[in-house]
Amino acid sequence: MSTQVDRGTDGARIARVTDPSSLELRGVTKLFGEGPLATPVVQDCSFTLESGKLTAMIGPSGCGKSTIAFLVAGFERPTRGEVLLDGQAVSQPSHERLLIFQETALMPWLTTYENVMFGPKMRRAANKDTKRRAEELLERVGLREFRDKYPLQLSGGMQRRAELARALINDPKVMVLDEPFRGLDAMTRVLMQEYYSALFEEGGRTSLFITTDIDEAIFLADRLLIMTNLPARVREVIDVDLPRPRDKEEVLVSERANEIKEQAFDVLHEEALKSFAGGNKAAADFVEAYTRRQETTD
Amino acid sequence: MEMETRPEGQATEATEQGVPGTDQREVARTDGYQGAREARVGQSVQAPMAPVTGWALRRRKLRKALTGPAGRRGALGVVAFIALWQVVTKLDEWVGPQVPLVGALPAPSDVVLRLFELVATGGFWSSWYLSFGRVMWGFAFAMLVGIPFGLLMATSATAKRLLFPPFEVLRPIPPLAWVPLAILFWPTQELSITFVTFLGAFFTVVMNTVGGGEQIDRRYILAARSMGANKWRMFRRVVLPATLPSIATGAVVGMGITWEVVVAAELISGGGGGGSAGGGLGFLVWNSYQGGDIAAVVVGMISLGIAGYISSILVRMASNLTMPWKRLA
Ligand SMILES: Nc1ncnc2c1ncn2[C@@H]1O[C@H](COP(=O)(O)OP(=O)(O)OP(=O)(O)O)[C@@H](O)[C@H]1O
Numbered sequence: 001m002s003t004q005v006d007r008g009t010d011g012a013r014i015a016r017v018t019d020p021s022s023l024e025l026r027g028v029t030k031l032f033g034e035g036p037l038a039t040p041v042v043q044d045c046s047f048t049l050e051s052g053k054l055t056a057m058i059g060p061s062g063c064g065k066s067t068i069a070f071l072v073a074g075f076e077r078p079t080r081g082e083v084l085l086d087g088q089a090v091s092q093p094s095h096e097r098l099l100i101f102q103e104t105a106l107m108p109w110l111t112t113y114e115n116v117m118f119g120p121k122m123r124r125a126a127n128k129d130t131k132r133r134a135e136e137l138l139e140r141v142g143l144r145e146f147r148d149k150y151p152l153q154l155s156g157g158m159q160r161r162a163e164l165a166r167a168l169i170n171d172p173k174v175m176v177l178d179e180p181f182r183g184l185d186a187m188t189r190v191l192m193q194e195y196y197s198a199l200f201e202e203g204g205r206t207s208l209f210i211t212t213d214i215d216e217a218i219f220l221a222d223r224l225l226i227m228t229n230l231p232a233r234v235r236e237v238i239d240v241d242l243p244r245p246r247d248k249e250e251v252l253v254s255e256r257a258n259e260i261k262e263q264a265f266d267v268l269h270e271e272a273l274k275s276f277a278g279g280n281k282a283a284a285d286f287v288e289a290y291t292r293r294q295e296t297t298d
Numbered sequence: 299m300e301m302e303t304r305p306e307g308q309a310t311e312a313t314e315q316g317v318p319g320t321d322q323r324e325v326a327r328t329d330g331y332q333g334a335r336e337a338r339v340g341q342s343v344q345a346p347m348a349p350v351t352g353w354a355l356r357r358r359k360l361r362k363a364l365t366g367p368a369g370r371r372g373a374l375g376v377v378a379f380i381a382l383w384q385v386v387t388k389l390d391e392w393v394g395p396q397v398p399l400v401g402a403l404p405a406p407s408d409v410v411l412r413l414f415e416l417v418a419t420g421g422f423w424s425s426w427y428l429s430f431g432r433v434m435w436g437f438a439f440a441m442l443v444g445i446p447f448g449l450l451m452a453t454s455a456t457a458k459r460l461l462f463p464p465f466e467v468l469r470p471i472p473p474l475a476w477v478p479l480a481i482l483f484w485p486t487q488e489l490s491i492t493f494v495t496f497l498g499a500f501f502t503v504v505m506n507t508v509g510g511g512e513q514i515d516r517r518y519i520l521a522a523r524s525m526g527a528n529k530w531r532m533f534r535r536v537v538l539p540a541t542l543p544s545i546a547t548g549a550v551v552g553m554g555i556t557w558e559v560v561v562a563a564e565l566i567s568g569g570g571g572g573g574s575a576g577g578g579l580g581f582l583v584w585n586s587y588q589g590g591d592i593a594a595v596v597v598g599m600i601s602l603g604i605a606g607y608i609s610s611i612l613v614r615m616a617s618n619l620t621m622p623w624k625r626l627a
């Protein structure tokens with residue numbers, strides 16, 4: 001994979017991916033447990049992360065999204081089926097497919113800068129070039145002044161940005177973000193969405209963004225994968241054909257965005273109802289919230 | 299507790315400079331927001347306030363501890379305690395009736411007088427030297443052997459299956475029960491006492507190291523694996539630093555145990571010679587008791603308290619040095 005470096009509007013160096021990769025899950029099933037106790041968490045799941053596109057995966061809590069993230073990262077192997085990167089089957093973790101975890105996973109014993117340099121150091125690839133790139137990335141995510149702070153000294157949003165920088169320095173072909181903004185307060189969350197959106201638009205790196213927040217998914221994504229309840233499968237694919245670069249406020253009032261949202265809601269609602277019948281608490285909450293929403297919009 | 303240090307320090311700084319006292323988290327987060335917004339419009343992020351660090355912070359905290367209301371109350375408590383002790387023990391001399399039980403103890407004034415006599419003797423200092431030496435050697439060997447041993451069991455399932463059962467059988471044996479064997483086994487009395495001291499810290503250090511090594515957040519390991527860490531770098535850059543806090547806890551607890559053990563070992567073994575006030579602080583206490591010198595017993599006890607306190611401060615300082623991220627200054 002190669003990157004082309006040019007100057008962004010704010011003068012920062014931007015590495016733009018010139019030949020983005022694509023990743024495919026082909027008929028993937030993942031069972032947890034042994035023998036008769038084995039239960040499928042992912043069942044016959046197929047989808048493609050198109051090259052240079054941001055795909056958002058949205059589904060009810062506990063439906064197996066993190067398991068899919070682990071399969072893509074290579075931390076788990078499919079029981080059946082394949083994960084293919086540019087047509088090649090993958091089975092091992094690699095810096096080509098990096099996962100940003102649900103909660104912050106910065107090493108608390110390393111400073112922000114050392115955390116960003118962690119990947120190159122581990123591969124013995126640290127050199128003048130990567131060091132300069134680390135400084136640039138810190139600048140880019142607004143953490144230059146915090147380069148020598150430890151993670152515990154950073155706010156939640158700063159930690160998430162440090163983590164983005166730590167992943168980006170490895171030039172992954174595919175980035176998976178597993179509910180990266182969960183747990184941030186509402187204000188920080190919106191800012192992080194704008195931030196991440198800008199980073200993605202600059203870099204054009206094939207990405208999978210997992211979330212339970214439909215507004216977040218529509219604002220960020222080129223495509224939505226709506227998942228079924230456990231075991232996870234793709235229930236519906238919706239293209240988000242909103243123009244880029246996107247602006248949070250514009251998207252909020254956009255007619256098209258609201259159409260997509262209705263469409264996604266209907267599918268999610270059906271899925272939630274199904275698991276509601278099965279006694280799922282999260283689904284019950286969802287149905288309740290949905291009903292309230294319908295009442296206010298009607 | 300350590301985590302509190304910095305925000306407190308900075309908040310003080312802020313108020314001193316006339317900035318309205320903002321909560322540190324708030325300050326940091328506002329900077330974060332600016333980071334997000336400004337990076338888009340192309341301005342640089344503002345520099346945060348220079349934090350109070352190192353000695354300046356420590357000196358300020360010390361001054362506050364000594365002169366602040368908490369410090370004053372603490373001093374008052376100590377003075378009141380000593381005064382009460384003096385009155386209770388001297389009541390028979392001053393008034394007549396002896397206070398039951400505690401009246402037989404030596405008065406603080408007698409203890410201080412005895413202390414002045416003892417510090418003039420070489421034996422008293424040689425006791426300090428001997429006990430400190432036994433504790434430090436035993437403790438150092440416990441760390442030196444215990445940490446690698448614990449890490450081995452934490453990182454290798456085979457090693458754990460092999461080594462853990464015998465370890466678990468030996469662990470509950472009180473170190474003092476080892477004294478007879480230790481005396482038989484080791485050529486010198488000094489080595490026997492040091493060995494028993496070693497045992498006191500060893501099991502604690504190993505248990506904490508194993509526990510810490512096994513509880514490492516799985517995501518650190520996974521992240522390092524996906525970024526291409528080999529076995530050695532995984533150990534050196536992830537497992538070891540992630541286990542350090544537990545090792546430090548083991549060290550602090552283990553140091554406390556070595557002092558308990560050294561005193562008992564000195565009692566049993568007879569101190570290894572060295573005169574009436576020599577032979578170790580534990581021996582000093584026992585020997586003074588047998589000679590009916592109760593004031594010297596109390597001097598020995600207080601010496602043990604101070605020695606234990608000093609050594610736990612040393613351990614904490616060492617652990618702060620190895621874990622700068624825990625200091626956050
Ligand atoms: N290693 C494992 N062994 C057994 N079961 C597992 C394992 N990992 C996950 N599961 C189960 O798989 C199901 C899906 O888990 P997963 O974490 O993938 O869901 P999720 O959609 O990411 O949920 P959330 O929204 O809470 O993050 C859960 O019921 C969980 O208990």
Ligand SMILES: [Mg+2]
Binds near residue numbers: 067178179
């Ligand atoms: Mg999850």
